[in-house]
Amino acid sequence: MAVYADLHIHSPFSMATSPSMTPAALCDAAALKGVGVLGSGDALHPEWRAAWERYEDGTGTVVLPTTEVEGKGRVHHLIVMEDFSCFEELAAVFAPHSRDLLTGGRPHVRLGGETIAAAVHDLGGLVGPAHAFTPWTSLYASHDSVASCYGEEPIDFLELGLSADTSYGAGIPELDGVPFLSNSDAHSAHPVKLGREFNRLDLGTVTPKAAFDAVKRGKVTLNAGFFPEEGKYNRTACTRCYRQYTLEEAEAHAWTCPIDGGKIKKGVQNRAHELGGGGDRSGRPPYYHIIPLGEIIRVVLGVSSPTTRKVEARYARLTDAFETEIAVLAEVPPEEIAEVDLEVGDAIAAFRDGRVNLVPGGGGKYGTFSFL
Incomplete structure (x- = not known):
């Protein structure tokens, strides 16, 4: 059975999110969108976790416990568990290393990627880099390789982010065999945000366990999302006036905009090209470009x-x-x-x-x- 899944959203406890985001509002919006499996988002936050555990859904939406954390080097990690109780255990592991675990929806954890991934795997969960190419807070903003961040711990998937599609990651040899996810990273339940990117999962039954197992086994049969050019970090550009530059121009200007002195940030397109080198593009599920x-x-x-x-x-x-x-x-x-x-x-x-x-x-x- 083909079911659409959006596995990365946030809660009112994260920064710059809508206060109207509730489990009921999110499930209603997911049903209207056509998303059958929805990541809970922010499952390390005790109040948000409790809200989901109390909620009785009437839409048929399957909710899979998920969260995003920021580790050392400003790398963001997406974590997926089969049960909310696993996040309670993970919170106990992270607590000595975080000052905002009880207050922030997306907490900062003062641990490296390898340690974070090991803790998740010890509890039977899945982990991978969130919006992997984003120039501010991502794997490839801080590292030149997966191993540089995660060491000996494997990643279970890689989230492409709004400024990339499958073609950006498929050209990177170290990602051969790593499933790609495309998720909304929604900070609102409005349908222009929720489900703006999604995955099609092949499920035997529509349950949290079946959805978790599908992600674990890479049973993603379609990625869907933005044309990469729609993303706000696709091209190398000034963060103040948004003037775009070639990579050579940005380097010549020492990454400082000559127009207004703003910082020039390397775009996802340039970063993916730097990392590419003939990865295996065969066998990847299709990427379907959509516009909300x-x-x-x-x-x-x-x-x-x-x-x-x-x-x-x-x-x-x-x-x-x-x-x-x-x-x-x-x-x-x-x-x-x-x-x-x-x-x-x-x-x-x-x-x-x-x-x-x-x-x-x-x-x-x-x-x-x-x-x-």
Whole structure:
């Protein structure tokens, strides 16, 4: 059975998150999106963990306990467990090494990647680098190899992040055989954020154990998410004015923008190219490029925000007709969508055909798109 999964989200206890994020709101949003397996996010936080353990879901959403931690070197690690009780045990291991374990949704843990991974594996969990290419807080921002961070401990997966797709990681030889995940890293339950990237898992039964085992065994049959150019760190750019530079230009300017003195950050595209060297690109599941439905409607209507009433009304009409957003984006024929909304149907056909004009993002500014 094919089920869509988003395994990296956050809670109100993380920074810059919506206070309206509750288990009920998240499961309702996941059901509307078409996400059948949802990572809990922030499962090391005792209040958030308790909220999930008390929650009785009526949507059929399978919740898999997950969290993100920041270790030494500002590397972010995504952790997946089969049961919330495992996170209670992991919290006891991390407690002597963290000042914000009880207060922060994404805590800082003063341990290296190898020690963190070993602790997770000792409890039967899974671990891998989160948004592995992001230039601020990631594996490849701080290290040139997996072994440099994780030592002898294996990683169970690698999360690509919003500014990368499978092609970015598949060219890196050391990642041969490592499953890739694509997740939303959502800080809000709004459908333009939740499930904006997802994975298709091959499950025998739709249970937390089956979902956990699918990730453990690499039973990911599809990754779906942004065109990499939409990500806000895809290109090398100034973090103040967002002017983009080639790698050679950035190096010549000593990574300082000559226009305003801002810091130039290396883009994911350049970083992946540096690390690439002929990795095995065969055998990888397909990567399906999508654009959140709210963003598509926003562009069709020519408005500035995907949260306007006009956008939300069109969104509701389409999801009422076809049940879920993912069905509209990836499954329903465009001509059927056009019977409900001609303009959106045409836009869906355009992005499925690759008729999209992309203006790449960089330096912390998201890229933009239009339809051809």
